[in-house]
Amino acid sequence: MASPDHPITRSVPRAVLFDLDGTLVDTAPDLGHAANLVRAELGRPPLPLADYRPVASAGARGLLGKALQITPEHADFPARRDRFLELYRANLTRQSRLFDGMDVLFAAIAASGARWGIVTNKPAWLTTPLLAGLHLDRQAACAVSADQVARAKPAPDSLLHACELLSLAPTECWYVGDDKRDITAGRAAGMITVAADWGYLGADGPIDSWGADYIARSPQELAGCLRS
Structure with a gap:
């Protein structure tokens, strides 16, 4: 849990944006x-x-x-x-599911008055049916895929486009991801960045070397930061 004087607990987001694969959904x-x-x-x-x-x-x-x-x-x-x-x-939702604890995090986001959305390097022709199959399409305030912007992550284009869709400044958003490129993109966009230690993590070195503002060990832990 972040301390009361940690930057993430002093930041009150109006939107929490998630990477998709390995962060929001276990695909x-x-x-x-x-x-x-x-x-x-x-x-x-x-x-x-x-x-x-x-x-x-x-x-x-x-x-x-x-x-x-x-x-x-x-x-x-x-x-x-x-x-x-x-x-x-043909097998998008055969076994893919939200990571454990995401329901708790969604509830904390809603209770804080914020919205949540998705920014992914997946193409829209896969993102859209996946979200529909998991009944997340109507819950997400936005969903931005890599083929909807000029440059995919680690460039900040997709995150900045999400801000435009939400009519928010990047400083009003958190970005949560399980890959170093997510943190790079979030920092470039000017957002608070959260490294999702419950995700896939890839091969980009130790998670604490990515430069994230905060490392969350679980969705429930991140939910606690919203309640601080």
């Missing part, structure tokens, strides 16, 4: 399932979910890198990526 089971379906079509056995979880925030690049040991420069990558995305689109 790794369905991303890993799609990657394993690609492996199956190539006659390879499935990998355990634990292998996919650390790279789940990196999208097709991360999942196929783990599943097939190929990079975007590989000649087969475009075809494998397209097939992976096709299979993932």
